[in-house]
Amino acid sequence: MATLEACVAGHDALYLTAVTALARGRLAAATSDPEAGAWFRIAVDEFGDAQLPLESARSQLALAAVLADELPDVARAEAKAALDCFVRLQAARDVDAAAAMLRSLGMRVAPGRSPGVSALTSREAEVLDLLGHGLSNPEIAERLFISRKTVEHHVANVLSKLGLRTRSEAAAYAVRTKLGAR
Numbered sequence: 001m002a003t004l005e006a007c008v009a010g011h012d013a014l015y016l017t018a019v020t021a022l023a024r025g026r027l028a029a030a031t032s033d034p035e036a037g038a039w040f041r042i043a044v045d046e047f048g049d050a051q052l053p054l055e056s057a058r059s060q061l062a063l064a065a066v067l068a069d070e071l072p073d074v075a076r077a078e079a080k081a082a083l084d085c086f087v088r089l090q091a092a093r094d095v096d097a098a099a100a101m102l103r104s105l106g107m108r109v110a111p112g113r114s115p116g117v118s119a120l121t122s123r124e125a126e127v128l129d130l131l132g133h134g135l136s137n138p139e140i141a142e143r144l145f146i147s148r149k150t151v152e153h154h155v156a157n158v159l160s161k162l163g164l165r166t167r168s169e170a171a172a173y174a175v176r177t178k179l180g181a182r
Contacts, residue, residue: 018046036066057085127154132174
């Protein structure tokens with residue numbers, strides 16, 4: 001650890017600060033030091049500021065692991081946020097790790113969670129986009145010149161493929177992933 005800190009000394013780079021915090025967090029977690037969570041939080045923030053979302057999400061998952069026993073609700077929120085990032089980045093191994101963490105925390109996670117929008121057909125992506133704009137099934141049917149029953153089928157497929165439970169989650173997902181923006 002001292003060697004790493006000596007290398008980082010005198011450099012004001014977000015990445016180096018984040019890597020150091022992540023290393024300190026891992027060391028603290030390995031020794032059951034209660035400061036592990038604080039170090040992982042710094043790593044999450046610094047990687048985020050450095051615009052390195054994969055590393056930030058991995059740090060967030062590590063944070064969730066150290067919070068699991070004492071603050072399970074916070075751990076679930078952190079792991080869910082990490083999972084969403086991994087899905088967006090199509091990081092399959094990390095998706096699996098985050099899903100396993102969430103299951104260990106008592107959450108239902110769709111098995112083999114898909115890599116996001118790329119799993120949707122073009123029509124399902126159109127339906128998701130319109131959900132993001134707040135349209136109802138009849139409005140979507142009218143806009144796409146399809147039956148309401150077909151819209152229901154597409155909405156069900158979108159929810160299933162993205163591992164979502166409600167149309168509201170689908171709308172939020174569309175907005176979050178910029179599908180709802182025109």
